Amino acid sequence: MIKALVSLDADLASSIVLRYACRLTERIEMNLQTMHVEEVDHEGYPPGSGWVRSTWEKGLLQTAQEEIAQLLNAEKPFCPPLDDPKISIGEREEELLRELEDEGYDVFMEGVLYSFNATNFFKKVQSKLYRYAPCPIILVKNLVNVEKVALLLEDHSDWRPLVSAFLKIFHQSDTVVDLIHFTFQKTGRARTGKRAHASPARPERAEQGPGEAARALMEIGGSVEERWVIQESPAEFGASLEDYGLVGACISRDAGKKSRIPELLSRVPSAVLLCRQ
Structure with a gap:
């Protein structure tokens, strides 16, 4: 319980x-x-x-x-x-x-x-x-149904604190999970891709099996999909997550005002699951 x-x-x-x-x-x-x-x-x-x-x-x-x-x-x-x-x-x-x-x-x-x-x-x-x-x-932030969850993993970040926090609460749930790996770039238009069509920034991942984070989530029997996002605007990225009932992300304890994660999460219109790393 x-x-x-x-x-x-x-x-x-x-x-x-x-x-x-x-x-x-x-x-x-x-x-x-x-x-x-x-x-x-x-x-x-x-x-x-x-x-x-x-x-x-x-x-x-x-x-x-x-x-x-x-x-x-x-x-x-x-x-x-x-x-x-x-x-x-x-x-x-x-x-x-x-x-x-x-x-x-x-x-x-x-x-x-x-x-x-x-x-x-x-x-x-x-x-x-x-x-x-x-x-x-x-x-x-808004009253929405928790039928689909997005877990956001910034490129090169440790996935374990976020996945652990999610599993601590939802390990008995059949909630659909989208595992979204993302990075920000200063120029160029945003690009997204599912695992079968991985982002050009990470083409080698398209040939690999599910990552460690996805495998950890799959162990509970849930439906997991991975995709990659290259985005130049936290505001645009956050707004694009409006269809999710819950969006999870970790924030560093020493994150400064220049950190883009809080700005990204502030733009997410649904509920936010926060953990620290």
Whole structure:
């Protein structure tokens, strides 16, 4: 049974991620634990301590519980029975990290509304929560069906962290997987090709059998197809992945702002599976 922690707020993005997570439970054995962290800035805290502070915190928690309960009730027709949500007050990233580490979840999920702003996406994936999460993360942008998954492997990168992260969650699923090897070039038009017609940049692969990553995925009995992409624009490449219900990729922990992977993933309109390497 896969243990998933789903972060919720009283907003549309949380409604989308919750329904997406519930759809996943139809494909894999997954237990969903929802959690909301009521984050209050320094000016929002009352002066003093003791009874005054305790009363204030109880009121804040009650309000948060009511808002999250309304969200869960609205999504109840689309979800399996869920455990009671966990509600806490504190710094959001710290509270979520503590929960992930203490309870040993297999995946963390949260929603974010789809945007063309790559800067905001980069800030999120470089946040403390995303850099130190002890498990893969699924960031849901739109409500889509997870019938087909794309795993993106940049040329000369290590495939094992991404394939391992995917198998950790979907090893019991019959999801169709496209394994996409890609590289960026500064000039020339984008070219794509299936294994039978490999990219001119890697013609020798057309004569070989499935690569190690594909063989690892095939061992679970899934349908796997490999293809190669040469692309000059992360934006165009990302937009071309709109038919996938989930797009997986790994980001280096020391990736700088010049890294093109966050920009690519920011342009993907569907959900994104993130791992670190």
